[in-house]
Amino acid sequence: MIEPRLNYVSCAGAAAGTGQDSHRMAYWEWNATGNPQHPHVVVCVHGLSRQGRDFDTLARTLAPHARVICPDVVGRGESDWLADPMQYEVQHYAGDMLAMLQQLQQQAPIxxxxxxxxxxxxxxxxxxxxxxxxxxxxxxxxxxxNDVGPAIEWSALERIGEYLGAPLRFESIEQAAAQLWAMSTSFGPHTPEQWLALTRPMLRKTPEGPYRLHYDPAIAQPFGALTREAAEQGEALLWQLYDAIRAQTLVLRGAQSDLLSVATAQAMAGRGPKARCVEFAGVGHAPTLVAADQVEVVREFLLAPPQQGRA
Incomplete structure (x- = not known):
């Protein structure tokens, strides 16, 4: 079974506790092509409280065909934590991704x-x-x-805010898996083995012995400061960004998602890049791209010949 290689890129923005003006963002690189400089790059980026190993199943499927890059967004996984928690926001994350892409380009042309x-x-x-x-x-x-669009349901943000940054501690990986599953049943059906595989990278040993979650609890600060009015204002900007997209676009939606509404998914199909939408039954927010049917939809979309990209 192939495994990823852990790499780092230096990005703007001070890391906590280092006294430096930069921080390191970690990324996991998958390559099973025999060509470490493969010109087809697929970047897979995780959700708010997750990390790059979420994509192990999908990455193993794509790695024979592309150079697959799965970053740990700053404040998560193996990446540094930021000195200023208010920099935990999408524009800052996008800047880190640009730095990563520039590094990848220097290593081998994309x-x-x-x-x-x-x-x-x-x-x-x-x-x-x-x-x-x-x-x-x-x-x-x-x-x-994957289960996101320019309009995000406020009730879903309230739900996420109830647990984000909580000082959880677990005596064992199995206890952590059970407790995290109780919080994550909207992800849809998983076997115990699949859920344990998703859980292990989410944990870090504390000096006292128990496990904690991998991320900086301070990522909850800018999230908690978000008001409904600010979210509505941000929605207009996100629609502008969406309308500017020229990439062929696929929207995945959990049929029971409380974050991406049916109406928003339909609007995304009718404007901007006019996304193709695929819905998964029995899943809420968000599909983990572990189930075979979910992986196959993404694989077919990304690896289809150019003339079949919207098929």
Whole structure:
């Protein structure tokens, strides 16, 4: 079984406790092509409280065909924590992704760039994909927005705010898996083995012994400061970004999602890049891209010949 290699990129913005003006963002690189400089790059970016190993199943499927890059967004996973918690926001994350893409381009020219973004990772993808020509090494060719769009239901943000940043401690990986599953049943059916595989990278040992979650609890500060009025104002900007996207776009939606409404998904199909929408039954927010049917939809979209990209 192939495994990823852990790499880092230096990005603007001070890291906590270092006294430096920069921070390191970690990214997991998958390559099973035999060509470490494969020109087709697929970037997979996780949700708000998650990390890059969420994409292990999808990455193993895509790695024989592309250079798959799964970053740990700053404040998560193996990445540094930020000195200023208010920098935990999408525009800052997008800047880190540009630094990563520039580093990848220096290592080997990127000829084809695709993006898979779950929830927050999809918002970052909308920012990156809407950038004018010349800012990226190459423009995003195909974009997968996993259970997210320009309009986000306020009730879902309230739900997420109830647990984000909570000082959870777990005596074992199994206890953590059970407790996290109780908070994440909207992800849809998973076998115990699948859920344990998703849980292990979410945990870090504390000096006292128990496990904690991998992320900086301070990511909750800017999230908690968001008001309904500010969210509504941000929605208008996100629609502008979405309308500027020229990449072929696929929207995935959990049929029971409380974050991406049916109406928003339908609107995304009718404007901007006019996304193709696929809905998964028995799943809420958000599909984990572990189930075989979910992986196959993404694989077919990303690896289809150019003339079949919207098929």
């Amino acid at each position: 000829e084809s760039l695709d993006w898979v973004g779950t929830s927050m990772g999809g918002l970052i993808g909308m920012v990156v994909s809407s950038l004018p020509p010349g800012v990226l090494p190459v423009s995003v060719r195909r974009l997968v927005l």
